[in-house]
Amino acid sequence: MDDPFEDILNLEEQFYQDGYKQGQEDGVKAGRSEGRSLGLEKGFQKFIESGRLYGRAIVWANRLPGASSKPAAATEDTNDGQEKQQHGEQELTLPPLPKNPRLEKHITTLYALVEADTLSTENTDEAVNDFDDRVKRAQGKAKIIERMVGEVTVKKVQAGAGGKPDEV
Amino acid sequence: MAKPTARIEPLAALKPDLYQRAWQSVPHPTLPLLATTHANQVTVFSLSTLSQHSVLAGGHTRSVRSVTWQPAQPAGRLRLVTGSFDASAGLWTWDGTGAGAGAGGGETKLEMEITLDRVDEEEQQNEEEEWEFNLVLEGHEHEVKDVAFSPSGQYLATCSRDKSVWIWEDVGAADGDDEWETVAVLSEHDGDVKAVAWCPDVPGRAARGRYSADVLASASYDNTVRIWREDADGEWVCVAVLEGHDGTVWGMQWEPRPEGNKFPRLLTFSADATIRIWSLREEEEEEEKEGEGGSRLFRSGLGGIPNTMRRSMREDWDCTAVFSKVHTREIYSASWSAKTGIVASAGSDGIIALYREESETAAAAAAATTTTVEVTPESAWRVLGTVSNAHGPYEINHITWCKRFDPGAGERRGEEEMLITTGDDGVIRPWQVRIS
Numbered sequence: 001m002d003d004p005f006e007d008i009l010n011l012e013e014q015f016y017q018d019g020y021k022q023g024q025e026d027g028v029k030a031g032r033s034e035g036r037s038l039g040l041e042k043g044f045q046k047f048i049e050s051g052r053l054y055g056r057a058i059v060w061a062n063r064l065p066g067a068s069s070k071p072a073a074a075t076e077d078t079n080d081g082q083e084k085q086q087h088g089e090q091e092l093t094l095p096p097l098p099k100n101p102r103l104e105k106h107i108t109t110l111y112a113l114v115e116a117d118t119l120s121t122e123n124t125d126e127a128v129n130d131f132d133d134r135v136k137r138a139q140g141k142a143k144i145i146e147r148m149v150g151e152v153t154v155k156k157v158q159a160g161a162g163g164k165p166d167e168v
Numbered sequence: 169m170a171k172p173t174a175r176i177e178p179l180a181a182l183k184p185d186l187y188q189r190a191w192q193s194v195p196h197p198t199l200p201l202l203a204t205t206h207a208n209q210v211t212v213f214s215l216s217t218l219s220q221h222s223v224l225a226g227g228h229t230r231s232v233r234s235v236t237w238q239p240a241q242p243a244g245r246l247r248l249v250t251g252s253f254d255a256s257a258g259l260w261t262w263d264g265t266g267a268g269a270g271a272g273g274g275e276t277k278l279e280m281e282i283t284l285d286r287v288d289e290e291e292q293q294n295e296e297e298e299w300e301f302n303l304v305l306e307g308h309e310h311e312v313k314d315v316a317f318s319p320s321g322q323y324l325a326t327c328s329r330d331k332s333v334w335i336w337e338d339v340g341a342a343d344g345d346d347e348w349e350t351v352a353v354l355s356e357h358d359g360d361v362k363a364v365a366w367c368p369d370v371p372g373r374a375a376r377g378r379y380s381a382d383v384l385a386s387a388s389y390d391n392t393v394r395i396w397r398e399d400a401d402g403e404w405v406c407v408a409v410l411e412g413h414d415g416t417v418w419g420m421q422w423e424p425r426p427e428g429n430k431f432p433r434l435l436t437f438s439a440d441a442t443i444r445i446w447s448l449r450e451e452e453e454e455e456e457k458e459g460e461g462g463s464r465l466f467r468s469g470l471g472g473i474p475n476t477m478r479r480s481m482r483e484d485w486d487c488t489a490v491f492s493k494v495h496t497r498e499i500y501s502a503s504w505s506a507k508t509g510i511v512a513s514a515g516s517d518g519i520i521a522l523y524r525e526e527s528e529t530a531a532a533a534a535a536a537t538t539t540t541v542e543v544t545p546e547s548a549w550r551v552l553g554t555v556s557n558a559h560g561p562y563e564i565n566h567i568t569w570c571k572r573f574d575p576g577a578g579e580r581r582g583e584e585e586m587l588i589t590t591g592d593d594g595v596i597r598p599w600q601v602r603i604s
Contacts, residue, residue, distance in 0.1 A: 102349075105402060133356075140332070140353030147307065147350050 043121075046131065050114045053138045057111040060145060063097045064104060103148050110141040172603055174510075174522045174553035179576065179586070179598040183219040186211065186594035191233045192566045193590045196246075200573035202588065203248060204596055205232045210250055210260075213596065215573040224260050227301040228252035234314045239321040242343075249305075249324060251315035257326050259303040259346065303346050307334060307353075313362050314419075318382050319369040323351070325384055327361035333386045333396070335404060352404040354396060359389030363419035370424075372431045377482070379407070385434060387417035393436055393446075395483060408483040410446050415439030418499060424506035433488070435511065437499040443513055443523075445489035445547065489547045494521040494554055505569040507585050508603075510552065514564035514589055522552040522601070552603065559591030566590040570598070 007014070097103060112118075113134045120127040182202070190206040200215035208231055210224040230253035238247035244264035251257050310329035317324055324336040332355040340347035367373050367383035375381045379397040384404075387393045393410040416439040423432040434446045497516035504511050511523045526548045558564060572584045587599040 102402070109401070109403065136355050140355050143307070143353050144350050 046135065050119060050131075050135050050138070051116070053110065053135070053142055054114040054116055056142060057107060057114060059094070060097065060107045060149070061111055063094055064107065065096050065099050097149055100148070103145065106141055106145050106148070110138055110145060113138040113141065171550070172524070172552060175602045175604065176520060176522065176553055176555045176587070177600045177602075179600055180218065182213050182596040182598070186596070188594050189592045190565065190590045190594050190596060192235060193568060193588050193596055194235050194237065195568060195570045195588070196237050197239055200571075201246070202570065202596070203235045203237065204590060205235050205250070206594060208232050208252065210235050210248070215570070218574050218598070222262065222299060224250065224299045224301075227258045227260070228254050228256070230254040234312070236315045236317055238317055239319065249315045249317070251312035251326060253311040255306070255308045255310055255312060255328065257305040257312055257315055257324075258301060259305065260299045261302050262299050303348065305336060305348055307350060308332070313360065314364050316364045316366055318366045318384075323366075323382065325364040325366065327364045327386055329360040331355055331357045331359060331361060331388075333357075333361055333364060333384070335384070354404055354406070356394060356406050357386065357388040357390055357392070361386050361388045362416065363387045365420050365422060367422045367432055368424060370426055370432055372426050372429045379482075385420050385422070387420050387436060389416045391415060391417060391438075393417050393420055393434070395485070408485050410434070410436070410485050410487070412444060412487045413438040413440050413442065415498070419501065421502060421504045424504055425509070434485075435502060435504055437502040437513060439498040441493060441495040441497060441499055441515075443491040443499060443502055443511070444487050446485045447488045449484040449486055489549055491523055491549045492551055494551055495519055500564065501566045501568075503568045503587075505585060507569075511549070512567050512569065512587050514558065514567035516563045518557050518559055518562065518564055520555040520558045520564070520567065520587065520589060520599070522554070523549045524552050525549050555599075558589055559593050559595060559597070562592040564589050564591050
């Protein structure tokens with residue numbers, strides 16, 4: 001027999017359930033929009049980084065001696081101030097890199113690590129880990145290549161021991 | 169049979185007192201010298217006189233935490249690398265052949281005049297010699313925590329708070345050219361990398377499969393130790409992650425003299441106040457495991473497609489021993505003797521502890537193994553002795569085994585091993601160890 005007072009006596013329970021349901025709906029909605037914006041942000045950051053590395057890899061690869069001389073239309077945008085040499089064969093605006101097998105290997109690996117088409121855009125754990133791992137390794141490789149090519153890797157210090165501290 | 173115990177007696181501290189926190193004391197591989205880092209300098213002590221030999225100063229702006237001797241130098245020459253909190257590593261040379269640095273700073277010459285005569289004949293020739301700061305190795309973004317040379321001296325490894333391990337190689341044409349190139353930047357740790365150690369050149373260490381013989385281990389704030397090897401492409405890859413410690417792994421040491429042809433075990437010590445031993449699970453069919461999907465995918469070399477896929481971890485390591493807990497706080501340092509196999513540990517609690525492997529238990533465990541896969545037997549380690557408050561209330565930052573060269577060793581000069589502890593009190597103290 002239904003207790004006629006059941007509803008009234010269990011008001012808290014009903015309010016609780018209402019509140020819970022409402023909270024859950026709100027939470028799901030907020031979570032979705034927050035997740036979406038977070039995903040967009042993270043996705044953008046990750047792929048802009050991998051794309052940046054890919055771009056650098058392409059430029060470096062084309063600067064290697066022995067690379068086929070293609071029109072340098074796709075070179076980096078930092079070339080704004082430079083004049084394009086319109087010679088018959090060489091249209092590269094950047095100086096070629098020294099011939100160095102180790103350097104070539106590094107650049108080849110970097111290129112392979114961040115090749116745009118090989119990176120997965122799926123959201124599975126495995127794909128994300130693979131992506132992160134490759135980008136991290138690529139960053140390390142880029143540092144090595146930078147040091148071999150551009151910035152001075154090591155500084156020879158002339159000061160004797162006990163002399164002036166070297167400017168680091 | 170009475171259980172062996174150790175008597176650990178303090179000897180006179182090395183002179184002079186440094187009056188600054190000292191971090192590491194590293195003995196030279198062959199000569200009676202000890203390099204100690206403190207503040208932003210390194211003091212090299214003579215182990216024959218137990219007093220200062222020379223000082224390396226002025227090269228770093230911040231604390232120098234680590235130092236390592238470069239192996240395989242010609243007679244009369246010393247080279248070492250310092251790792252500093254200023255995010256750089258420094259390469260220093262001492263030329264004892266008379267062709268060294270000319271007139272140096274007036275202060276350092278005076279320092280040397282004050283010190284006692286060096287008993288080491290090779291360096292007695294020219295009193296005007298000093299350390300020359302040759303090179304700065306920059307690249308790390310944050311404090312460099314440790315530096316280490318590979319056994320042949322071909323590679324230098326540095327690690328830093330920036331979570332990365334860098335491997336450097338001198339590609340200069342001639343000896344002394346010093347053209348250092350960064351060969352690898354390994355950023356796979358999730359936290360500050362505290363220490364790096366190369367596997368020593370022992371019979372059990374050999375090139376396996378696609379990898380060369382050099383093996384590097386790194387210890388980190390992320391509670392793990394990673395093992396790195398160089399593959400056929402010249403790429404350094406992480407082949408194993410050793411998990412098990414519950415706190416920062418402050419460092420590790422490879423087994424200096426493994427049994428027979430076994431691969432050296434790894435000793436690790438941690439902020440969780442435990443010391444662990446790890447063994448490589450050595451299996452025979454390693455070659456066949458190469459590449460699940462057939463070898464084409466993994467073919468590499470300059471002509472082929474480099475393998476960018478994450479290779480599965482190539483090695484399996486098991487934790488085969490956890491030492492009985494003696495320390496109450498973080499263990500900052502441990503040393504495994506090549507001569508006696510005894511392990512000494514020290515740390516934040518100021519306790520020195522000695523341990524030795526119980527060979528009987530290990531042999532019994534090995535005999536009991538009947539499985540087809542060779543499971544590395546667990547080993548038991550017994551505490552031989554302890555010393556409390558070795559540096560008073562101060563923390564002990566480093567402990568190392570070291571051969572005795574002072575007159576007190578008598579006929580056993582150059583043979584007997586002693587301990588050297590380095591403390592926050594700036595005292596570098598040798599200890600005589602007698603096992604009864």
